[in-house]
Amino acid sequence: MDYKGDFYINYCCKGNTGIRASENALGDLHKLWNNERIQLIRNTVNDFHGWYQNKLCMKCRCVDEYWDDEKRNRALKAFNIKTKDALPVYFDDLYID
Numbered sequence: 818m819d820y821k822g823d824f825y826i827n828y829c830c831k832g833n834t835g836i837r838a839s840e841n842a843l844g845d846l847h848k849l850w851n852n853e854r855i856q857l858i859r860n861t862v863n864d865f866h867g868w869y870q871n872k873l874c875m876k877c878r879c880v881d882e883y884w885d886d887e888k889r890n891r892a893l894k895a896f897n898i899k900t901k902d903a904l905p906v907y908f909d910d911l912y913i914d
Contacts, residue, residue, distance in 0.1 A: 819837065822839075822840060823837045823838060823839055823840075823912070824837065824838050824839075824840065824843060825837055825838075826838055826849070826855070826913075828858050828859070828862055828873075829862070829873060829877070831873070831876075831877045832873045832876065832877065832905060832907055833907070834854070834858060834873065834907065834908060835906070835907065835908040835909060835910045835911055836852075836854060836855070836908075836911045836913065837910070837911070837912050837913070838912070838913040838914075839912075839913070839914045841914065842913045842914055848913065849913065852911075852913060854908060854911055857870070857871060858871060858873070861874060862874055871907075872896065872897075872898050872905075872907040872908070873907040873908075875896050875898070876893065876896065876898055876905055876907070879892065879896065880892040880893060880896070893905055
C-alpha cells in the first residue's frame with residue numbers, strides 16, 4: 818500500500834510490475850483479471866515457451882543479479898530493459914481505478 822491508500826499488485830519478488838490499484842478496483846476481480854498487463858504477466862510468468870515476452874521474467878532468468886554493474890547493464894540494454902535510479906523498469910506505470 819502506498820501513501821495514497823492504493824495497493825501495488827506484484828506477481829514476483831524479483832521485480833515490480835508497476836501496477837497500482839485503488840481499494841475500489843480490488844473489489845472488481847473481473848476488471849483486474851482481464852486487465853491486459855495482468856493477463857500478459859499471468860500468461861507468461863510460468864510459460865516455458867512464452868516467458869521471453871515478459872521483460873520481468875527475461876531479466877530474472879537471464880541476468881544474474883550478482884554480476885558487476887557493467888555486465889548487468891550491458892545485459893539489460895541488450896534486452897531493451899530501461900533503468901531508473903539503477904533499478905530495472907519492466908513496464909510503464911499502470912493505475913487501475
